[in-house]
Amino acid sequence: MPTPKRAGFTLIELLVVIAIIAVLMALLLPAVQQAREAARRTQCRNHLKQLGIALHNYHDVYLRFPHGRGGTGHPDGGTVNAAANNVNRASGFIGLLPYLDQGPLYNTMSGPLTIGGTTYPAFGPRTDNTAYTPFMTQIPALQCPSSLPRTQAVLGGQTNYGFCWGDNSRNITGSESVSARVSVRGDQRGMFGFQNCRKIAMVTDGTSNTIAMAEIATSDDPNMILGGVARSRGTQMYDSPITCLAEGDRATGLLSTTGSNAGWRGNGWANGVVTYTGFNTILPPNSPTCMQSSNDHSNGVVSATSFHEGGIHALMADGAVRFISENIDCGDLSRTDVKTGPSPYGVWGALGSIAGGETVGEF
Numbered sequence: 001m002p003t004p005k006r007a008g009f010t011l012i013e014l015l016v017v018i019a020i021i022a023v024l025m026a027l028l029l030p031a032v033q034q035a036r037e038a039a040r041r042t043q044c045r046n047h048l049k050q051l052g053i054a055l056h057n058y059h060d061v062y063l064r065f066p067h068g069r070g071g072t073g074h075p076d077g078g079t080v081n082a083a084a085n086n087v088n089r090a091s092g093f094i095g096l097l098p099y100l101d102q103g104p105l106y107n108t109m110s111g112p113l114t115i116g117g118t119t120y121p122a123f124g125p126r127t128d129n130t131a132y133t134p135f136m137t138q139i140p141a142l143q144c145p146s147s148l149p150r151t152q153a154v155l156g157g158q159t160n161y162g163f164c165w166g167d168n169s170r171n172i173t174g175s176e177s178v179s180a181r182v183s184v185r186g187d188q189r190g191m192f193g194f195q196n197c198r199k200i201a202m203v204t205d206g207t208s209n210t211i212a213m214a215e216i217a218t219s220d221d222p223n224m225i226l227g228g229v230a231r232s233r234g235t236q237m238y239d240s241p242i243t244c245l246a247e248g249d250r251a252t253g254l255l256s257t258t259g260s261n262a263g264w265r266g267n268g269w270a271n272g273v274v275t276y277t278g279f280n281t282i283l284p285p286n287s288p289t290c291m292q293s294s295n296d297h298s299n300g301v302v303s304a305t306s307f308h309e310g311g312i313h314a315l316m317a318d319g320a321v322r323f324i325s326e327n328i329d330c331g332d333l334s335r336t337d338v339k340t341g342p343s344p345y346g347v348w349g350a351l352g353s354i355a356g357g358e359t360v361g362e363f
Helices: 011-062 092-100 103-109 178-185 241-245 346-352
Strands: 113-115 118-120 161-164 211-215 289-291 311-316 321-325
Touching: 011 092, 011 161, 011 211, 011 311, 011 321, 092 103, 241 289
Parallel strands: none
Antiparallel strands: 113 118, 161 211, 211 311, 311 321
């Protein structure tokens, strides 16, 4: 009597099924990744929208926007007691905390606070003092899920959004001295600056044609950021921005020349120095950032960056959020720093100035 055949798969049939599954996964995985990135981009966009609402609520109360950098500090520079004041390094995010559902954190910072036996004054010490725990707080509304979190050399709670300091590269960060503060104010052309609190009436270029904030990518490795981050590049970095553009590879994020890197970008939302929480509209989005010296408060070209393909999200002064292409017109990048009149840096530069008198077309 013949033995009945047992139902089942042959080895060849099993291999064919596995191959078909592999092909289907290969086809499906990119679509899943694209869907996830689309969700992350939407969340990034919503965070900027929330920041726009916070800025306008702040303006409704104080009749002006917060500064990009300001706070408490010693009168004329010099050696600073790290626990005595914040050395005029406080960012505009501190004032926005109550409008970002962070009222308890703001209240904690608004009075003296004793931590580990040290009593810090209202609004804290120097903003890179990691012993002051409020500055280390991670605020969800300031983080874009597309960006990489900082886990090394963390100087504060991360931010992936920065303030626009305009289209100028000199005198963008300021000094702690009285004389420098006065001279720097007149050179700032953007919505935010050093001890500059703009009013809507000052934005004569139109709030729909002026950028208030945009994305700044973060990573433990600055070379992971598109364009890369370089420092100690000398004055040619702002005398000729095109020199800075040649420093990095926008496709890989790697610097083309050797030198020291800096993980300052987004490394501390409380730090108002432009290298941490700001950008200027000179080089197009996702370009290198090049600082004049190794000091974190030096001048230079500080670019807006993201991990989104093709550009960045930007918050306009009227509260709208726009996606700005990295191929936006940037005019003449061989031009030196500008102080008055229309921006030489094309549409991108015009969007950064609040009163340049430019006519901004489509972007």
